Amino acid sequence: MGDLKLMKGNEAVAEAAIRAGVDGYFGYPITPQSEVLEHLMANKPYETTGMVVLQAESEVAAINMVYGGASCGRMVMTSSSSPGISLKQEGISYLAGSELPALIVNVVRGGPGLGDIQPSQGDYFQATKGGGHGDYRMYVLAPSSVQEMYDFVKIAFDKAFKYRNPSMILSDGAIGQMMEKVEISEQTPRRTPEEIEKQCPWATVGKPTNRQRNIITSLYLDPYVQEKHVLKIKAKYERMQKEDVLYEKIKCDDAEYILVAYGSSARIAQKTVDIARKQGIKLGLFRPITLFPFPSKELFEVSKHLKGALAVELSTGQMVEDVKLAVECKIPVYHFGRYGGVIHTPVEIFNEFKSKFLGGI
Amino acid sequence: MTEEIIIAGFGGQGVLSMGKILAYSGIMQNQEVSWMPSYGPEMRGGTANVTVILSDERISSPIVSDFDTAIILNQQSMDKFEGSVKKGGVLIYDPNGITRHPTRKDITIYAVEATDEANKMGNTKIFNMIVLGGYLKIKPVVAIDNVIKGLEKSLPKRHHNLIPENKSGILKGMEIVKQK
Amino acid sequence: MDINEIIKPENLVYKKTKLFTEKPLSYCPGCGHGTTHRLILEVIEEMGIVSDTIGIAPVGCAVLAYEFMDIDMQQAAHGRAPALATAVKRLMPNKFVFTYQGDGDLAAIGTAETIHACNRGENITMIFINNGIYGMTGGQMAPTTLPGMKTSTSPFGRDVRIMGNPLKITELLANLPGTYYVTRQAVHTPNAVRKAKKAIRNAFEYQKLNKGVSFVEVVSNCNSGWKMTPNDANKWMEENMFPFYPLGDIKVPQLEKA
DSSP, X not given: XXXXXXXXXXXXXXXXXXXXXXXEEEEOOOTTSTHHHHHHHHHOHHHHTOOEEEEOSSHHHHHHHHHHHHHTTOOEEEEEOHHHHHHHHHHHHHHHHTXXXXXXXXXXXXXXXXXXXXXXXXXXXXXXXXXXXXXXXXEEEOOOSHHHHHHHHHXXXXXXXXXXXXXXXXXXXXXXXXXXXXXXXXXXOOOOHHHHHHHOTTOOSOOOTTSOOOEEOOOOOSHHHHHHHHHHHHHHHHHHHHHOOOEEEESOTTOXXXXXXXXXXXXXXXXXXXXXXXXXXXXXXXXXXEEESOOHHHHHHXXXXXSEEEEEOSSSSSHHHHHHHHHTTSSOEEEEOOOTTOOOOHHHHHHHHHHHHSSOO | OEEEEEEEEETTSSHHHHHHHHHHHHHHTXXXXXXXXXXXXXXXXXXXXXXXXXXXXXXXXXXXSSEEEEEEOSHHHHHHHGGGEEEEEEEEEOXXXXXXXXXXXXXXXXXXXXXXXXXXXXXXXXXXXXXXXXXXXXXXXXXXXXXXXXXXHHSOGGGGGXXXXXXXXXXXXXXXXXXX | OOHHHHOSGGGOOOOOOTTBOSSOOOSOTTOHXXXXXXXXXXXXXXXXXGGGEEEEEOSXXXXXXXXXXXXXXXXXXXXXXXXXXXXXXXXXXXSEEEEEEEHHIIIIITHHHHHHHHHHTOSOEEEEEEXXXXXXXXXXXXXXXXXXXXXXXXXXXXXXXXXXXXXXXXXXXXXXXXXXXXXXEEOSSHHHHHHHHHHHHHHXXXXXXXXXXXXXXXXXXXXHHHTSOHHHHHHHIIIIIHHHSOOEEEEOOOOOOO
16 A cells, blocks of 8 residues: 555645656646645656646646647646636647647636636536537546545546547546545656657657658648548547446445436535435435546436436536436436535535425425 | 534634644544635635544545534634534634633533633644644544654654644643533 | 750759758748748758757748648647747757747737747747738738738728837847847848858757757748738838848847856
8 A cells, every 4th residue: 555645636636647757747826726736846846757847827828838748748737727727728629639648637616707716516518528619528537535636647647648638637626625645656757758759659759760750730721631530539539438438336226316426516415325325215326437428328227227316516507418318318307506616515415305306305 | 433523713823734633643543534624815814614524434525514523713613613513512612712602502512721821831833732632632533642643744854843842732732621 | 955964963052951841832932931941941951950859830821831841840829839849848858949930929829928938948949930910811910010011900001009019029038038049030132041041050059058048030021911022022121121120139149258
């Protein structure tokens, strides 16, 4: 077992990046995620692993630094919170269009606009349906604990390189700011330039005499060529759906009803399940871990023996659309959420569940 | 065993770090822990609070609306959290600066005169350790040895010389806490 | 005389650098882009650094620069080339990294990235083509469009009271501590081309010193955008652009005293 540490979710992301052998982090401060850059700067990985850490002049610059680094086959990442992630959308679209692996961490806060700095899940659509312009998706992981904030950094990079596509960790202010114990993994050494060139023969690292030049671009002026390119990208998303869906089922096997929730909401909903079970109500929790690809097939299977599902999220109803699509209207699906940075309590969720399915409180 | 605690007071009273030390102590004795702060602009000078959960099982929600124990260090927090203590739960407070004392009859209320005691000891920095000592006397959820281990683990080496005075603060708190 | 009698090695006066791809340049005849491309590629070839060079293409007329340059290249979002170059150089400090940007890219939409890369002193080369107009999108006003100059979005001439002043970004950048070498050149005459090539060579050589940004502005015509013949455009450039954007070195390295 690795070393145990008490860490904030944001610190766990930073520590995981160092330990995973990440080559570069480029970011810009914004609450509630600034601890990522702070932790990196305090730990000076540029003196140990050689990881580059740079505070950029803006979120826009940061995501484009990520684009430059990713174009060289390097493991590079950025993190921000909602308004900053909006600024990065152009760059994320370019990453997807140029088929570049990278990690973007969004520690979501209340919105729209400047909003507030409290936890929210209002960026679900932006994260899972594209976000920037054009026809693309990210591989989106939703951690619900500080340990997962740590562990998902490696998974996100693995999938980013597997698919040559940006990954996102979609967290929120609660998971970013809370502390829990984290098992720290051993240091993975950064890849050598030779290993990078072997793994990423497409990388722009300087053209040797024995290969064609490498070009990183998302520009295909001929629409038929562009269409082919989009189809290639689409095929990756279909493969993700087949090979890399992640989810968790809690007390679903004998459940008559389930809550569907991800991230911090899933933690809170878990307590609602405990409350219901104490009263003899057969309630379960289905937690999507990958929000894209959404575990639709798996949720459909679970829903076959259910009387209903309540989607619980800190938004006015975003994930609930994917839940409804997944169960194909076979069971009633309702939505419950708090908005703009307010967090629902386990009891609030329980009361809503009862009023929707059990005829009142 | 699951203990859900809220610690609330002014920013600068060491509310968040007290919670952190408690959480670290839990790790030292193989408990599951969570530490969920209020965060944002109110941290400087305004009110600050942190929810700490210690448990032998996986912790579900890190956010709870009622608590086994509330540790309250200013009037605003008293107004906000006295009602959030579970029936049969515990409320510990420092009467210094409190103008409206707690009145609930269905919980047990303790006072720890930590501000006065810290002044007497000539070390206001150990105020939060005195409070922590008072809490651990009433609810020995973690052993003092594990608190010390937690301090050793969480404090940078250059601050390890401060551990003995922190310990004496905890012991003093255990000594002076009294039921109201 | 038959043409085949002339094509002999001993008669060779100009040779295309092998770092040009076989793709014909898509730039308008008389435009400075093609010549500047050639100078950059010649410098890379002569320095023998092909396998160590990464170029960053902009958005603008040179968006397809990578189609003509037989080196590893990245295509940046509009204005962001200095951010890409920053990361590339920091992750691979021993490589040569250059951006190639126009006036809209470098001095309007990408001003923040330009200024901050220059201010941080990234060890990169920035090549800046200034023709006072947006060429690719069809001749709109640029940040460097001269007062009174007609474009499709200043059809009666740039009125600085309404449209603001042209930006002398190169002078501005020369004031920053992170720039090491800042110069303004042109490529419209053989003499100017020789000088510009020397400047570009210097700029690449300075990357070896790790002293900061080496910045080469090339004042160019845009005869299509200016709606002139190439010759008229060059004349207009000399009479109007050069007085406002005077050629020559703006910041030269102070060589350390022996």
